[in-house]
Amino acid sequence: MFRLIWADESGLPADDRGAAYGDGLFETIRMERQQGVLLSRHLERMVRDARRLGISVAHRDLARVCSEAVERLHSRYGGGWVLKLVLTRGSGGRGYRPDSAMLPNLMVQSSPLPPTPEPEGVVVDFSRIPLTVNPLLAGIKSLGRLEQVMAAAEITDPLFEVIMSDRDGHLVEGTRTNILLRHNDTWVTPPTASLAVAGVLRQWLLERLRYRGEPVVERPVTTDDVLGRECQGFFLLNSVLGVVPVRTIAGHDLPVDSGLATIFNPLEILE
Amino acid sequence: MFRLIWADESGLPADDRGAAYGDGLFETIRMERQQGVLLSRHLERMVRDARRLGISVAHRDLARVCSEAVERLHSRYGGGWVLKLVLTRGSGGRGYRPDSAMLPNLMVQSSPLPPTPEPEGVVVDFSRIPLTVNPLLAGIKSLGRLEQVMAAAEITDPLFEVIMSDRDGHLVEGTRTNILLRHNDTWVTPPTASLAVAGVLRQWLLERLRYRGEPVVERPVTTDDVLGRECQGFFLLNSVLGVVPVRTIAGHDLPVDSGLATIFNPLEILE
Numbered sequence: 001m002f003r004l005i006w007a008d009e010s011g012l013p014a015d016d017r018g019a020a021y022g023d024g025l026f027e028t029i030r031m032e033r034q035q036g037v038l039l040s041r042h043l044e045r046m047v048r049d050a051r052r053l054g055i056s057v058a059h060r061d062l063a064r065v066c067s068e069a070v071e072r073l074h075s076r077y078g079g080g081w082v083l084k085l086v087l088t089r090g091s092g093g094r095g096y097r098p099d100s101a102m103l104p105n106l107m108v109q110s111s112p113l114p115p116t117p118e119p120e121g122v123v124v125d126f127s128r129i130p131l132t133v134n135p136l137l138a139g140i141k142s143l144g145r146l147e148q149v150m151a152a153a154e155i156t157d158p159l160f161e162v163i164m165s166d167r168d169g170h171l172v173e174g175t176r177t178n179i180l181l182r183h184n185d186t187w188v189t190p191p192t193a194s195l196a197v198a199g200v201l202r203q204w205l206l207e208r209l210r211y212r213g214e215p216v217v218e219r220p221v222t223t224d225d226v227l228g229r230e231c232q233g234f235f236l237l238n239s240v241l242g243v244v245p246v247r248t249i250a251g252h253d254l255p256v257d258s259g260l261a262t263i264f265n266p267l268e269i270l271e
Numbered sequence: 272m273f274r275l276i277w278a279d280e281s282g283l284p285a286d287d288r289g290a291a292y293g294d295g296l297f298e299t300i301r302m303e304r305q306q307g308v309l310l311s312r313h314l315e316r317m318v319r320d321a322r323r324l325g326i327s328v329a330h331r332d333l334a335r336v337c338s339e340a341v342e343r344l345h346s347r348y349g350g351g352w353v354l355k356l357v358l359t360r361g362s363g364g365r366g367y368r369p370d371s372a373m374l375p376n377l378m379v380q381s382s383p384l385p386p387t388p389e390p391e392g393v394v395v396d397f398s399r400i401p402l403t404v405n406p407l408l409a410g411i412k413s414l415g416r417l418e419q420v421m422a423a424a425e426i427t428d429p430l431f432e433v434i435m436s437d438r439d440g441h442l443v444e445g446t447r448t449n450i451l452l453r454h455n456d457t458w459v460t461p462p463t464a465s466l467a468v469a470g471v472l473r474q475w476l477l478e479r480l481r482y483r484g485e486p487v488v489e490r491p492v493t494t495d496d497v498l499g500r501e502c503q504g505f506f507l508l509n510s511v512l513g514v515v516p517v518r519t520i521a522g523h524d525l526p527v528d529s530g531l532a533t534i535f536n537p538l539e540i541l542e
Contacts, residue, residue, distance in 0.1 A: 144415025
């Protein structure tokens with residue numbers, strides 16, 4: 001179990017390890033009134049990645065908190081809203097060293113939906129902040145997101161997002177989005193093991209594309225892949241924002257294939 | 272300026288960006304009753320590294336808080352104690368994106384001194400957790416320390432510390448210590464640009480050694496450097512714990528030269 005904290009009543013305790021060391025992880029879930037988009041997948045990811053960090057939490061307990069959150073919070077918002085779950089290892093311990101008997105803290109927050117991205121496509125750039133991913137923490141939406149914060153500071157009008165590259169110069173992901181490329185009639189996305197955050201929409205979309213028999217390849221993505229002639233579309237994936245087509249990257253116009261956006265409709269996947 | 276929070280009264284606000292994204296940094300300062308060991312250097316590092324993150328804070332304001340903290344806290348402890356300053360970018364903002372007008376939060380905590388390491392040397396091992404350092408964040412004692420937490424979980428009796436390596440296999444630092452090697456009559460330590468945390472004791476000690484005319488080299492350190500015949504001593508550096516000689520690493524006994532520990536006496540450097 002965990003200690004439950006409603007963010008409208010209080011913050012995390014002063015000795016919480018999330019605030020001290022980024023020792024925890026979070027989920028941000030799009031809610032449509034009383035139902036969560038890809039909710040089960042969000043909770044599954046939190047349970048699985050918490051276990052990778054040595055934090056034990058049960059899916060059914062998280063699901064019960066989400067139900068309570070809906071009861072308590074949904075009437076504040078007209079329609080859609082965002083539910084955030086912050087799970088930390090707990091309070092105390094001797095320095096960095098975690099104590100396996102620690103009771104985790106779970107803080108529940110809500111916020112309005114962000115603005116809807118322009119359906120005709122957004123403008124992005126390459127980030128100057130390199131992305132470094134510890135192989136043992138790859139994919140985990142942990143509380144240590146300072147690289148993303150620094151890169152997000154580069155997002156000024158008219159940019160919607162910046163795309164971060166790893167040490168080898170491969171494009172990996174945006175600050176808050178995974179990337180998907182339509183390249184030479186194939187869907188291409190960076191491998192899960194290379195990701196800072198392995199998004200639930202990305203995983204759901206890859207499964208759906210494969211189910212439909214479409215060719216999907218997970219491999220490193222280069223700048224040339226995106227800027228070259230074989231690029232047939234470049235998309236950003238975020239479970240709150242959906243599938244967002246990119247129309248311009250670093251001043252280069254890209255073909256906008258909005259077909260992908262139509263097969264993903266958040267209202268249809270209230271799992 | 273900043274919003275001052277005393278941890279014995281409350282934690283950080285629920286919407287604080289330190290807890291949300293590791294968007295901040297901290298200092299841990301050894302106090303001897305009413306005076307701080309290497310205090311000016313700690314505050315200089317916080318001011319400088321905050322600026323690298325786009326967080327503005329003045330040395331004199333931090334110094335004033337330290338004076339208040341001494342007044343308020345020192346009588347709780349018999350002699351030595353530990354003062355911790357946690358500086359975050361502040362509260363709110365739109366997702367990762369920081370708002371330059373944000374008022375930082377500064378949380379002040381205190382704790383007893385940790386146990387004194389055995390003067391005849393400690394036992395350490397190599398960590399299985401790889402260390403990844405973003406070149407733009409190198410050296411910053413930021414709030415994102417999940418790698419160190421995961422590595423610290425490996426520290427079980429009789430271990431005092433584990434030494435983490437980067438992707439190239441170079442030994443970089445311990446979970447809470449910088450490393451210094453006596454090798455072939457030269458002091459060797461990994462370059463500042465490779466460090467996750469550039470410790471104030473490390474910097475002070477390198478300056479003092481150079482001032483005394485001793486040969487000091489900053490270069491990548493390999494396992495062979497430590498385990499080979501030319502190793503004349505291996506030391507851990509931490510501004511709260513001091514200079515800690517290592518007597519055994521991964522089962523290999525090392526020569527213990529306690530000379531270095533005697534030139535560093537925390538009580539003598541109340542700057």
